[in-house]
Amino acid sequence: MHEHRRGSRRSFLSWAAISSFCAAIGTALAGIIRLPKPAVLPGPQRIYKLGDPEQFAVGTRVKLETEQCCLFRDEQGFHAISTICTHLGCIIAVQEQGGFACPCHGSRFSESGEVVGGPAPTGLPWLEISLSVEGQLQLNAEAEVPRGTKFRA
Amino acid sequence: MHPNSDPARLSKWALLVSSVLSIVFLAAAAIRENVAAEWKGVQREYKTILLAKSADAVARRRAEAFSIEIRQVTVPALKVVDRCVSCHNGIEDGRMADQSQPHRTHSQELLKWHPVAKFGCTTCHQGQGLALTFNDAKGEEAFWDYPLLPAALTEATCATCHDPRALSRGSAAKLVRGMELFDVKGCASCHKIEGKGGSLGPALDNVGLKTKHQFMRAHLSGSQTTWNWHSEHLRDPGGLVPGTKMPSVGLTAAEREALTVYILSLRKRDLPEAYLANDKIEEKYAKLHPAAPKGEALYAKYCSHCHDTGLYARWSKNFKRFIPAIRNQAFLRLEDDECLAENILEGRPGTEMPGWGPKAGGLREAEIQAIVEYLRGETKFTALPPAPARGSAERGHRLFTMNCAGCHGVGGKNGFAPALANAVFQKAATDAFIAETIRNGRGNTPMPSFGRAGLGQQEIGDLLAYIRSLAQPVRQARSYGRAPERDQVAGSEER
Structure with a gap:
């Protein structure tokens, strides 16, 4: 009896020492694995505040130069289409008669951004629009939304 | 052997304790970073x-x-x-x-x-x-070079893109007050900004971008920021930089703060054009196309700090000598405009008076002319009685040692009165001017009349000969200055 208890105490100490050692290594590894993925990168983020949504009347179709997109507002709400060509990244012209045209290699896009002609491999992406906390229209040029998604303020 | 003994017991405890400590430490770090972050x-x-x-x-x-x-x-x-x-x-x-x-x-x-x-x-x-x-x-x-500006000093950065004087509703009032103080207190007498100003102190073009490590902080107590340094330095320059020539300017705490804001605003940042406000561009344009200079304002900005009103000779504690009274009527009656301009242009080498010509103090010829006109005021230059012929320099030397060296210094230099062994003085002053000054003294200054004290024409002639032997006049080509025939007259006098 006495012999057995001493043995179990001894094995418990071994078990506790080894398992705490493993736990320590595990915790440290978990911390190390997180390192390559920073919470935030110091590069520019293409999230723009466009101001009060009411300044864009229904029927607005405006090219935004710094944001590199074309902003629309119709009865269903807001949407924004990127004006960076999916072919080689030229800045696309917004045509007055509707649709988009790339000046570099002649790609043509419809009013909703689908490829109509030229070498462009895919249509122009629709960009995410939301309202910021303080109620400004916010454009996230880094996030894409499915074609046809419109934002209602 | 003890029944309880386990040969690995000590190592097991050591492993257990060190592992638990590591886990506690790691968990604390994880909480600090992920949950408790400010x-x-x-x-x-x-x-x-x-x-x-x-x-x-x-x-x-x-x-x-x-x-x-x-x-x-x-x-x-x-x-x-x-x-x-x-x-x-x-x-x-x-x-x-x-x-x-x-x-x-x-x-x-x-x-x-x-x-x-x-x-x-x-x-x-x-x-x-x-x-x-x-x-x-x-x-x-x-070790951050540009710490957060206190709210009271934030206006300093407005001037990077703006002309603060053009901002509406006094949004940079403190900065504008600092700019005015810089002119009113005559800081430009010693400090250059954009090439204009005196040379006794350091140029201040980019002083707002200096870091605290570029200032002498051995005697700075309290906050070690540059703005605290500037504020303390304006209050008591000698207390921070022992032996400095910078005088205590005598400012209130509010004025010190305004001037500190202006000093911090002096920064040359290379900004993209899109960031320059229209008023800043207009300010830059105005600097290239200056209006007609005003003598009084120029005098206040560049001269008044040392010469004060210029009506009386002034004892300077810092320079340990008298500063000449340059708007004194007794002086202006003896000295013509060309001579005044010459002194401003060249300064007095060897004394604290710097040159103010385009290559030294950065003043344009028109500005120097405006200062001369201001100095001249209403006082006319009167034709001087002719100087006595130069006599014996040896006798002159004895007379000088007895009568003049006490103030003007042995050999006409290092005294506390104007240095006579000075190239610019030798060029600018005519014999008639020197003789008349010795004879009648100079009102409102410590220079007494030696004529009344008993010096005759011949002794003045002897003194003239000695004074002329003290230094060679400057000789250099220049577009501005005296007419050629006067040069010839001056030259003939020297022979």
């Missing part, structure tokens, strides 16, 4: 305020969508990455005007003209933009 607490608090302020369901939905994450403003054109908005979440939200910092709304009027996305935060406020705690962001203790 900015996370601030954002949670902000979210509660947002929810409390949400008037309708839409606002409430937006408030609930507020995510706890590091936020930052990146402006590559200004090399700015500012995470200040991770804690100052409400700066663009008008509803936060009643909150305390860090949630409070920024002045909306200023943000309207300076969107955060275009300017960032540190462009105006300085500080360490990448920091995520307030202490690090202030950057005062750390």
Whole structure:
């Protein structure tokens, strides 16, 4: 009896020492694995505040130069289409008669951004629009939304 | 052998204790970084305020969508990455005007003209933009070159893109006051800005971008920031920099602060053109096309700090000598305009009076002419009685030692009265001028009349000969100055 208890105490100490050692290594590894993925990168983020949504009347179709997109507002709400060509990244012209045209290699896009002609491999992406906390229209040029998604303020 | 003994017992305990300690340490670090971070607490608090302020369901939905994450403003054109908005979440939200910092709304009027996305935060406020705690962001203790400017001094950065005098409604009133003080107190007498000013003190063109390590802080107590240094240095220059020639200017605390703001605003930043305000461009243009110079203003800016009103000779504690009375009628009656201009242009080498010509003090010829006109005022130059013929320099030497050397110094230099062994003096002063000054003295200065004290024509002639032997006059080609025939007269006098 006495012999057995001493043995179990001894094995418990071994078990506790080894398992705490493993736990320590595990915790440290978990911390190390997180390192390559920073919470935030110091590069520019293409999230723009466009101001009060009411300044864009229904029927607005405006090219935004710094944001590199074309902003629309119709009865269903807001949407924004990127004006960076999916072919080689030229800045696309917004045509007055509707649709988009790339000046570099002649790609043509419809009013909703689908490829109509030229070498462009895919249509122009629709960009995410939301309202910021303080109620400004916010454009996230880094996030894409499915074609046809419109934002209602 | 003891029945309880286990040969590995000690190692097992050591492993257990060290592992548990490691886990505790790692867990504490993880909590500190992920849960207890200062900015996370601030954002949670902000979210509660947002929810409390949400008037309708839409606002409430937006408030609930507020995510706890590091936020930052990146402006590559200004090399700015500012995470200040991770804690100052409400700066663009008008509803936060009643909150305390860090949630409070920024002045909306200023943000309207300076969107955060275009300017960032540190462009105006300085500080360490990448920091995520307030202490690090202030950057005062750390080795950060440009710590957060106190609110009272933030106007200093306005001048980077603006002409502060053109800003409406006195939004940079303190900075403008500092600029005025710089002129009124005659700082330009010793300090150059953009090539214009005296040479006794350092040029101040980029002093606002100097870091604290570039100042002598051995005697600076309290805050070790550059602005505290400037403020203390204006109060008591000798207390910070022993042996400095900088005088104590005598400013009130408010004036010191205004001048500190102006000193901090002196910074040459190479900014993209899009950031220069129209008024700044107009200011630059105006500098290239200056208006007609005003003698009185120029005198106040460049001369008055040493010469004061110029009506009386002044004893300077710092220079340990008399500063000549240059608007004194007795002096102006003896000296013609060309001679005055010559002295301003060349200065007096070997004394504290610097040259003010285009290549030295940076004044244009028209400006020097304007100063001469101001000095001249109403006093006319009167034709001097002819000088006695030069006599014996040897006798002159004895007379000089007895009568003149006490003030003008042995050999006409290192005295506390104007140096006579001086090339510019020798060139500018005619024999008639020197003779007349010896004979009648100079009113309102310590120079007495030696004629009345008994010096006759012949002795004055002897003194003239000696004084002329003290130094060679400067000889250099110049477009500005005296007429050629006068040069010939001066030359013939010397022979």
